[in-house]
Amino acid sequence: MRNESRRQKRMASLLREALSALLPGELRSYPSSLVSVTRVEVAADLRSARVLLSIFGPADPEEVRGHLEKRTGAIRHRLAAIAEFKYNPQLIFVIDASADEVERISRILEERAHDDDPTG
DSSP states (O other): OOOOOHHHHHHHHHHHHHHHHHHHHHTTTOTTOEEEEEEEEEOTTSSEEEEEEEEESSSOHHHHHHHHHHTHHHHHHHHHHHOOOSSOOEEEEEEOTHHHHHHHHHHHHHHHHHHHOTTO
């Protein structure tokens, strides 16, 4: 990963905090799903940001991401009202696969431990 400037890190932190507060209101149509902003990556020019999401629950993650993509304009508008950025970045919502990867690796390790267990 490239080296992020202090401004990028600060903006990413502020965006993550603000979006974590805003997204539950945008996802009222998915009440039984939990959406977490796991990371925000801000471009060097501060004009765009990739928002990585973990989505837990019965809703299809791609459906939730698509809903957020459709609501990007409204989310940016609300974001501008609560955060004072020089630029209000374009938001790109992406499903964070790292949680799934951690779960897959944990399953593999459990299976290996079970296979290596002489009593099992």
